[in-house]
Amino acid sequence: MKTFSYHSPKDVKEASKLASTSSAFLAGGMTSIPSMKLGMATYKDVIDLKKIKKLSGIKVSSKAVTIGATTKHAEVAASKEVQKAIPALAKLAGNIGDAQVRNKGTIGGSISNNDPSACYPSACMALNAVIHTSDRKIEASKFFKGMFETALKKGEIVEAVEFEIPEKADYQKHPNPASRYAIVGVFVAKHKKEVNVAVTGAKSCVYIDKDLSKKLSSDFSSSVIEGIELDDSEMNSDMHASAEYRANLVSLYAKKAVEAC
Ligand SMILES: Cc1cc2nc3c(=O)[nH]c(=O)nc-3n(C[C@H](O)[C@H](O)[C@H](O)COP(=O)(O)OP(=O)(O)OC[C@H]3O[C@@H](n4cnc5c(N)ncnc54)[C@H](O)[C@@H]3O)c2cc1C
Structure with missing residues (x-):
């Protein structure tokens, strides 16, 4: 070093x-x-x-869960308030990496790094999160720009992430057996007016699967996902999973998440 x-x-x-x-x-x-x-x-x-100090801690209101940037994954997983308001978010945090990673790693570090296989970006997208920074507020859909790339400018600090509390949500991931990063992770959130299906691990950056989100918005039932063949042309293909396999995992885990809601 x-x-x-x-x-x-x-x-x-x-x-x-x-x-x-x-x-x-x-x-x-x-x-x-x-x-x-x-x-x-x-x-x-x-x-x-x-x-x-300002960067750490969890605040829950009737509409949102706001997590300070330096709050560790283990704190989110153990928070009774998060478990009650958005159980899927506590579950996601509790399944990140191993105990050491969860006791050191932070939500701010995770989203600023924007690893294509990280779990939190999918929660941000599905839960219509707003990223509070030292300069402004950025919607999640505008924050994650590409592989390891975000909307953050040099010197801009993530202060907190504000998640909208959904009616129901669940996160399912197919973990890399060594690191536990998502080979594919699917976060499904049912809000009052729409359903968001956010996918991590499958492409170079987290994204909303518009087709699945639309189908589930009109009928929130796992049967609408049955038989759907997703386009795998932009999906990652590596020693862990081919693009075709990843596409299959996305629909399988979307189905599992809906059933778990
Ligand atoms: C073995 C291993 C397994 C893992 N498994 C998973 C997994 O299963 N799922 C998953 O989602 N993640 C996983 N991770 C990632 C982990 O959860 C961390 O969140 C991630 O590594 C970032 O680490 P950190 O929070 O310590 O941030 P750092 O490593 O300290 O920082 C990462 C980057 O973000 C920048 N940064 C940090 N905080 C801020 C801020 N507030 N504002 C602006 N920029 C900032 C830093 O400058 C740096 O560029 C794993 C990591 C390891 C090492």
């Missing part, structure tokens, strides 16, 4: 001021530290966000 200057600001303003083209924010370090150790990323300044 190359040498760098470590900073531990106490507030968001100070953290933003320290940011430059050769800096990185540090949350749980679950992605950033291995990348630095392997020489895949080098920074002049590492800005630790953990001491910024």
